[in-house]
Amino acid sequence: MCGAAGLFETAPRASPAAAADRPPANQERPMDDLFHNPPRTIVLATDLSARCDRAFDRAVSLARRWDAELIALTVVEADAAAQQREPLPAWRRKATAAELAQRQLRADLAGVGIRAGSRIAHGEVASAILEAAADSGAGLIVTGLSRDETLGRFSAGDTVDRLARRAGVPLLVVRKRAHGDYRRIVAASDFSDASRRALETAASWFDAAVLTLLHAYDPPYAKLMDRSAMREDFRAVAVEDCERFVATLAPELRARLATRVELGAPEDLLDDYAIESDSDLAVLGSHGRSALYDIMIGSVARRVLEQTAIDVLLVPEPKAAGSRAAGV
Structure with missing residues (x-):
């Protein structure tokens, strides 16, 4: 659930699946299996x-x-x-x-x-x-x-x-030196299918890590708004959207997920939150309904990678991944 306080504690995580159950490495895998x-x-x-x-x-x-x-x-x-043609002794x-x-x-x-x-x-x-x-x-x-x-x-x-x-x-x-497994992961979300896939991928791949969903809402002309009225209205809408999104997640994912809804630019908030929470991995969907996830806009992707000091995992949207794999 996403409330006004923004941050909630998580429940214990499940243990990883046994590696012995995996099929051979060269066997073709469905796209859903590839990410999950x-x-x-x-x-x-x-x-x-x-x-x-x-x-x-x-x-x-x-x-x-x-x-x-x-x-x-x-x-x-x-x-x-490599281009030298004249024969020479090995030494x-x-x-x-x-x-x-x-x-x-x-x-x-x-x-x-x-x-x-x-x-x-x-x-x-x-x-x-x-x-x-x-x-x-x-x-x-x-x-x-x-x-x-x-x-x-x-x-x-x-x-x-x-x-x-x-x-x-x-x-x-990778930005940071590895000191064991990733312990705290922040997943940026705009509540799109792309950000859902990124969150689910992180939850599956790093099943012992603490997960936080971070939603940054940045309404137009925010600096001109009355702080006590219009900004609170925008926040209420963002919190409601967050609650609806979290309600659609699998129960085991909801049980281990904390949420935070904040005003500001996503690239700024990601870095600030990573420092404040001691997170060691940021997770992003590579496509979505907001500029943050439209990696086709190189300047936006570059700002995220420039400003976020921790490791970043970019997860492509399923449809985009399928098109790229097919050479489209």
Whole structure:
């Protein structure tokens, strides 16, 4: 239930499903199953720099928890050593960028204690990542790329934007160092089907975490309103919408869900609430009826990723995911 106070306590969570009950990793999965059950294959997109170590650690942690296969992927450009045609003794031949990357990936994956493999790709970065995810049947893409950093000649911000627009599976952008499982998750919601899918995915994948639904209402000309009248009217409508939305959720999800309804821009409130509540993961639907969830508007997605200091999980809308998977 969503009341004027906004925040409610949650009930104990159920235990995770046994990994042994899962079908083979390469078996095609229905879209609903893909999102409602933890992925059996994870693609980690890394540029092999120290800034991607946090994403590596998180991807390994998730693969271990879900008994999933991890595919570590890096995209390299052709270099002079790869194009060299003159035969040279082995000791004089310089290793190509692809060979060096393969060595590092293998060294990083050695001894992690999970099913893992590496892949080297060439070309446009986002396209190569999406191709690897499609080829492997991955249910999650993990990356640690940040807006002001680069991957080859491509900007990492552009790469994340392209992945957010085009990925048919959830995208996890890692910011923080992994200290165990995600403990507190805030799911932004505009009460659309997209935000419902994002919330349900987070609840299923992270079944031991405390969940909070955050709804940000930002009425037009809010700064010009009388605080004691019109703003309260807008809040009452938002709270009522929240109550109706929560009432449609599965009972087990309602039992573990806290809610908060606040006035303000979603990207601002997400960051503020994450700090105040010590949340370690924000969850968003990639499409919905408000600008926050329309990831096709790159500037909005970028503001969320820029301003939210914690890890962000972007979950595509079912119809959009199906279209992307079909190459539409």
